[in-house]
Amino acid sequence: MKWVVTSAWPYAHGTPHLGNIVSSLLSADVFNRYLRLKGYETIMVSGSDEHGSPIEIKAIKLGLDPKELTDKVHQQIKDILKGFNIEFDNYTRTHNTTHIKYVQEVFRKIYNNGYIFSKYDELLYCPKDKLFLPDRFVIGTCPHCGYDGARGDQCENCGKLLDPLDLLNPRCSICDLKPTVKKVKHYYFDLPKFSDKLYRWIKQSKTLSDNSKNFSLQMIKQGLKARSITRN
Incomplete structure (x- = not known):
């Protein structure tokens, strides 16, 4: 083997x-x-x-x-x-050039199979640093648990996945100023299409720990969201 x-x-x-x-x-x-x-x-x-x-x-x-x-x-x-x-x-x-080529091939295959779509999003933007603010570029207050210091992709205090626009009192993690909002085109992986298959696979797995299984199944029960796979 x-x-x-x-x-x-x-x-x-x-x-x-x-x-x-x-x-x-x-x-x-x-x-x-x-x-x-x-x-x-x-x-x-x-x-x-x-x-x-x-x-x-x-x-x-x-x-x-x-x-x-x-x-x-x-x-x-x-x-x-x-x-x-x-x-x-x-x-x-x-x-590494081999890694880049392989990732591009995988992206094209997933896109051609209909699991990637594009849409225009409203994103936070820092006019001072002239940067869009995805995930760790923005911090603020978690709307679920009230933790002040949650990132734009996830709250490390309660574990909830977040969108930067979900944050209360958002601010740029570089200059600490309040951002504005701009529209931009992004590509998304249509994760909800795999909810049933993922649920069955995780439920039947004999190798995942109970903690990993319970955490993953709870995320699926709450409803998976399409995940952005591009950045500005």
Whole structure:
């Protein structure tokens, strides 16, 4: 039997702390070594995630181009892996040409199968920084639990998924000013179309933990939402 061992891709916005290493990268390496000791053929892969608002926010605060930041952090992560003797067969990055090509192929396949659609949205915009404010670019008060510090994509206090426009008293996470609203075209993954299939698969799974199953099933019962897969 052949195994592909993966781990969560570290965000390339800063040097990973010990918890990041132990929770995903080191545990994957331990499992990979165990499988090889049992005589299985394995390949272990992961990489640095160079996308996302945390990277852009950090780069802005440091006065760097995002690529400068991710180049530096990607090398730091590789050095840490070497220091911990964590051996990936392929530790890559999202700006790798092979990765980019594969993601584009997957996007086109999903789009051609009718699971991606576009629509115009009202988005928060910071006139001072001249930026649209998705997920971590905006903070505010959670409309569900009242936590002041919720991000535009999720409240870390109650776990509810959010849209930036859901936030009460929204403000730019860079300059702390109140944003305006602009319309822009975005592409969405039609996740609700998979509600029934996901529910059955999760319900019948013998490998997911009870906590993971209950959390996922509760999200489906509450009603899945189409998820934006593009950013401005």
